[in-house]
Amino acid sequence: MAIKHILFDIDDTLFPTSEFAEYARKNAIKAMIMMGLDESSNKLYSMLEKIIKEKGSNYENHFDILCNKLGIKENKSKYVAAAVLAYHNTKHSISPFPSVPRTLLSLKENYKIHIASEGNAVKQWDKLIRLGLSLFFENVFISEELKIKKSPKFFTIILKKLKAKPQECIMVGDKPDSDILYAKKVGIKTIRINSGRYKNIKSDADLELNHFFELPNAVKKLNSMI
DSSP, rough: OOOOOEEEBBBBBTBBBHHHHHHHHHHHHHHHHHOOOSSOOHHHHHHHHHHHHHTTOOOOOOHHHHHHHHHOTTHHHHHHHHHHHHHHHGGGOOOTTTHHHHHHHHHHTEEEEEEEEEOHHHHHHHHHTTOOOGGGEEEEEEEHHTTSSHHHHHHHHHHHHHHOGGEEEEEEEEEIIIIIOOOOTTOOOOEOOOGGGGTSOOOOEEEEEEEEHHHHHHHHHHHHHH
């Protein structure tokens, strides 16, 4: 049975999310300091990272909490606005990994390609549109819209929507658990892209790649093993 569908994660698979997030957060801190906040950038960044870890990256009020923890009462809105503006302005600089567009075009010649992503639907679509990749994919499956976090059931739902068997699909991602382990549990073949904050963590992926442009050959290899 041949491979027909390839599912892709977004973050740290199609573009360097971890690097972008760090860059955007540091720009936000810099903006707060430029507006007159008398604190060191290292202290503020450390505090912000702890808040994000506690509340999650999709929480909307990280900078409000940061100001509250600093005891800021006057001009709080000024600092929050400066931080949010700087963070969102940084989005203009995001771009996919260099080989992503041409590799996706190559894969589209023989396979149907889709997104299978964890997160807020609007934010994930925003990334795809800003990256110039939204039109590459036949379907975009996002956990918020499927009303379930990445899990074996998440992938089972996708299989049903695609009317596909597990043996006809490959999942490509960077996370050892949500991208690789959960897909494998329902019988989907997996390819791990070694990038981002998880790159030094081992996984049970069927194949592991250091570069996105290696994907077409990797898919052919898995196809021959079925």
